[in-house]
Amino acid sequence: xxxxxxxxxxxxxxxxxxxxxxxxxxxxxxxxxxxxxxxxxxxxxxxxxxxxxxxxxxxxxxxxxxxxxxxxxxxxxxxxxxxxxxxxxxxxxxxxxxxxxxxxxxxxxxxxxxxxxxxxxxxxxxxxxxxxxxxxxxxxxxxxxxxxxxxxxxxxxxxxxxxxxxxxxxxxxxxxxxxxxxxxxxxxxxxxxxxxxxxxxxxxxxxxxxxxxxxxxxxxxxxxxxxxxxxxxxxxxxxxxxxxxxxxxxxxxxxxxxxxxxxxxxxxxxxxxxxxxxxxx
Amino acid sequence: xxxxxxxxxxxxxxxxxxxxxxxxxxxxxxxxxxxxxxxxxxxxxxxxxxxxxxxxxxxxxxxxxxxxxxxxxxxxxxxxxxxxxxxxxxxxxxxxxxxxxxxxxxxxxxxxxxxxxxxxxxxxxxxxxxxxxx
Numbered sequence: 001x002x003x004x005x006x007x008x009x010x011x012x013x014x015x016x017x018x019x020x021x022x023x024x025x026x027x028x029x030x031x032x033x034x035x036x037x038x039x040x041x042x043x044x045x046x047x048x049x050x051x052x053x054x055x056x057x058x059x060x061x062x063x064x065x066x067x068x069x070x071x072x073x074x075x076x077x078x079x080x081x082x083x084x085x086x087x088x089x090x091x092x093x094x095x096x097x098x099x100x101x102x103x104x105x106x107x108x109x110x111x112x113x114x115x116x117x118x119x120x121x122x123x124x125x126x127x128x129x130x131x132x133x134x135x136x137x138x139x140x141x142x143x144x145x146x147x148x149x150x151x152x153x154x155x156x157x158x159x160x161x162x163x164x165x166x167x168x169x170x171x172x173x174x175x176x177x178x179x180x181x182x183x184x185x186x187x188x189x190x191x192x193x194x195x196x197x198x199x200x201x202x203x204x205x206x207x208x209x210x211x212x213x214x215x216x217x218x219x220x221x222x223x224x225x226x227x228x229x230x231x232x233x234x235x236x237x238x239x240x241x242x243x244x245x246x247x248x249x250x251x252x253x254x255x256x257x258x259x260x261x262x263x264x265x266x267x268x269x270x271x272x273x274x275x276x277x278x279x280x281x
Numbered sequence: 282x283x284x285x286x287x288x289x290x291x292x293x294x295x296x297x298x299x300x301x302x303x304x305x306x307x308x309x310x311x312x313x314x315x316x317x318x319x320x321x322x323x324x325x326x327x328x329x330x331x332x333x334x335x336x337x338x339x340x341x342x343x344x345x346x347x348x349x350x351x352x353x354x355x356x357x358x359x360x361x362x363x364x365x366x367x368x369x370x371x372x373x374x375x376x377x378x379x380x381x382x383x384x385x386x387x388x389x390x391x392x393x394x395x396x397x398x399x400x401x402x403x404x405x406x407x408x409x410x411x412x413x414x415x
Contacts, residue, residue, distance in 0.1 A: 040293075043293060043294035043295070044292055044293070044294075046288075046290050046294075046295055047290050047291060047292045047294075047360055048292075050290060050351075050358055050360045051360065054323070054349060054351060054360075057323070057353075058323070143291070143292045143293060143362060143363065144363075146292070147347070147362055148397065151397075155393075201320055201321065201322045201323070202323050202324070203308050203309070203310055203313065203322070203323065203324030203325070209323065209325060212325045213325075213349065216347065216348060216349070216360075216362065219292070219362070220292050223292045224292070
């Protein structure tokens with residue numbers, strides 16, 4: 001009886017150790033990927049800042065506040081761009097995004113653009129529409145992919161197929177904090193700076209400038225959000241694996257204690273048997 | 282010549298930050314040259330050559346596509362979608378891209394496909410031309 005339970009405990013310890021090896025390796029991988037992902041996310045910021053200030057100078061210089069890009073309408077559909085991860089085992093990373101999506105996306109009047117395998121799977125499982133395509137893998141989404149999608153979005157917006165574009169991603173605040181975020185990309189003007197800047201010399205027609213800059217702005221925003229989301233994914237995987245390691249260590253400690261007690265019980269029992277056997281002689 | 286502050290950036294990061302005495306870029310309307318003390322300016326960039334002249338006399342050539350060239354308070358910013366210095370261009374890859382784009386162009390189903398393929402072809406051709414320049 002006692003021997004059998006000793007073997008049970010031994011095999012449990014072994015299996016927990018095996019799991020811990022995996023989580024430890026995953027933590028190391030996530031840590032090294034996180035370093036690169038964080039740099040990539042930081043590199044996208046100057047471009048975004050530049051494009052935002054450009055858009056402000058164009059909207060304030062020419063009377064484009066009444067253009068199609070700034071008009072809000074309740075009639076058409078809303079496009080939700082959903083950025084999630086490629087793989088699981090990253091704590092609440094993927095479910096936080098899908099939970100947020102379910103809480104804000106009205107059924108029926110929404111279309112979707114999933115980025116990342118988990119986002120695509122979620123959208124497919126619910127049978128939602130994604131007429132503008134998707135990016136399958138977050139890790140190797142390049143500037144070109146983002147720009148092509150952004151052009152498609154702008155075309156659909158000018159056709160009136162969609163009247164609102166909302167971006168859902170996980171903002172990389174710091175190594176420890178990542179928050180799911182909703183950001184309205186179109187129509188413009190909700191967070192645009194309305195002060196009048198002196199107007200620059202335009203090469204070409206200023207009203208055409210907006211049509212040129214918008215795909216770049218959307219593509220840049222998408223690219224930057226993807227980079228930030230990927231860094232968040234790595235960070236939350238690292239945190240999740242770190243706590244898995246701690247739990248495994250704790251479990252191994254408890255099991256070792258149990259094992260030693262069981263072993264001690266077996267020895268005590270044997271001695272008692274020998275002593276009582278000797279007394280009987 | 283008088284130097285001015287120049288920043289070249291793409292969504293992937295900053296490609297050049299520092300002083301320059303001249304920048305020539307290809308806009309939608311043709312090539313433009315910006316020197317120091319230019320008035321505030323904004324132009325959409327096409328696909329083509331960018332030439333930077335640095336204060337020490339070195340000239341750097343690059344292939345760029347898309348984006349904007351702006352001058353604000355004497356500071357010049359080129360925010361391109363792609364920007365590669367001549368020596369960084371992967372000629373093999375550009376040649377492959379040219380082949381692929383030509384095939385896509387001949388099998389394009391609608392106007393949108395055709396436009397995308399044509400843009401891709403333009404970018405590849407411009408990279409090849411700049412990489413082969415003396």
